[in-house]
Amino acid sequence: xxxxxxxxxxxxxxxxxxxxxxxxxxxxxxxxxxxxxxxxxxxxxxxxxxxxxxxxxxxxxxxxxxxxxxxxxxxxxxxxxxxxxxxxxxxxxxxxxxxxxxxxxxxxxxxxxxxxxxxxxxxx
Amino acid sequence: xxxxxxxxxxxxxxxxxxxxxxxxxxxxxxxxxxxxxxxxxxxxxxxxxxxxxxxxxxxxxxxxxxxxxxxxxxxxxxxxxxxxxxxxxxxxxxxxxxxxxxxxxxxxxxxxxxxxxxxxxxxx
DNA sequence: CGGCATCCGAATGGATACTG
DNA sequence: CAGTATCCATTCGGATGCCG
Numbered sequence: 684x685x686x687x688x689x690x691x692x693x694x695x696x697x698x699x700x701x702x703x704x705x706x707x708x709x710x711x712x713x714x715x716x717x718x719x720x721x722x723x724x725x726x727x728x729x730x731x732x733x734x735x736x737x738x739x740x741x742x743x744x745x746x747x748x749x750x751x752x753x754x755x756x757x758x759x760x761x762x763x764x765x766x767x768x769x770x771x772x773x774x775x776x777x778x779x780x781x782x783x784x785x786x787x788x789x790x791x792x793x794x795x796x797x798x799x800x801x802x803x804x805x806x807x
Numbered sequence: 808x809x810x811x812x813x814x815x816x817x818x819x820x821x822x823x824x825x826x827x828x829x830x831x832x833x834x835x836x837x838x839x840x841x842x843x844x845x846x847x848x849x850x851x852x853x854x855x856x857x858x859x860x861x862x863x864x865x866x867x868x869x870x871x872x873x874x875x876x877x878x879x880x881x882x883x884x885x886x887x888x889x890x891x892x893x894x895x896x897x898x899x900x901x902x903x904x905x906x907x908x909x910x911x912x913x914x915x916x917x918x919x920x921x922x923x924x925x926x927x928x929x930x931x
Numbered sequence: 932c933g934g935c936a937t938c939c940g941a942a943t944g945g946a947t948a949c950t951g
Numbered sequence: 952c953a954g955t956a957t958c959c960a961t962t963c964g965g966a967t968g969c970c971g
Binding site: 694695697699700701702703705706707709710711713714715716719720723724738739740741756757758759777778779782783785786787789790791792793794795796797798799800801802803804805 | 818819821823824825826827829830831833834835837838839840843844847848862863864865880881882883901902903906907909910911913914915916917918919920921922923924925926927928929
């Protein structure tokens with residue numbers, strides 16, 4: 684069997700097409716509006732809250748905070764208090780987070796590649 | 808420069824981190840709740856509406872219909888009326904859609920790979 | 932079969948103000 | 952700096968009914 688096959692009943696028994704599979708929840712977390720961008724932003728280097736906020740155009744504090752919590756709960760990133768006064772917190776990807784982020788980066792690259800075609804389709 | 812680098816100002820000038828870049832809209836369309844699953848479902852073979860609906864656990868008719876329209880508008884898939892009576896419509900990925908779907912499949916495989924760690928993190 | 936139109940409650944998400 | 956709390960508008964998304 685092709686190891687890159689993502690059809691149902693993959694080697695490990697997960698199936699994103701099944702509504703109740705836990706992998707579905709993970710998929711929704713990482714492909715959420717800000718989840719993917721947050722992971723991509725942290726792919727290169729750990730960042731602080733404010734840095735992330737400036738880097739990801741259009742996120743509100745609320746959404747970034749919420750997204751970070753979800754990713755942390757899923758074990759994709761860690762939250763570390765670097766300094767108390769002034770308060771400084773650093774967010775960094777875990778191993779699992781790095782793997783997912785790499786896949787997200789590849790997806791983003793693909794988007795860049797097809798974007799001219801997409802723009803063309805929309806204007807037509 | 809690493810060609811797989813997805814940081815801002817990639818070779819083609821797109822930047823998903825910029826709120827107004829058209830690539831951001833594309834990213835949101837394909838990473839939307841049902842967009843990613845729809846593309847993945849069509850990666851192997853074209854499908855009819857009902858087949859897609861049954862394949863993607865939990866989609867409502869309304870949402871699937873809406874998602875298909877968005878993907879079609881972005882030139883990622885085509886809608887073809889195969890038969891009039893009874894009405895039969897087939898959805899198939901375009902070249903651009905195939906490229907994106909391949910990246911989504913890779914992401915799904917990555918999710919499967921890290922899912923045990925994610926489940927572990929959530930239960931802990 | 933493959934939709935679209937409408938209604939409506941629930942969830943999402945932004946702006947603003949405030950806190951340790 | 953790094954959030955939290957609140958308010959409010961928009962959107963999501965299921966249910967229902969109808970149509971070609």
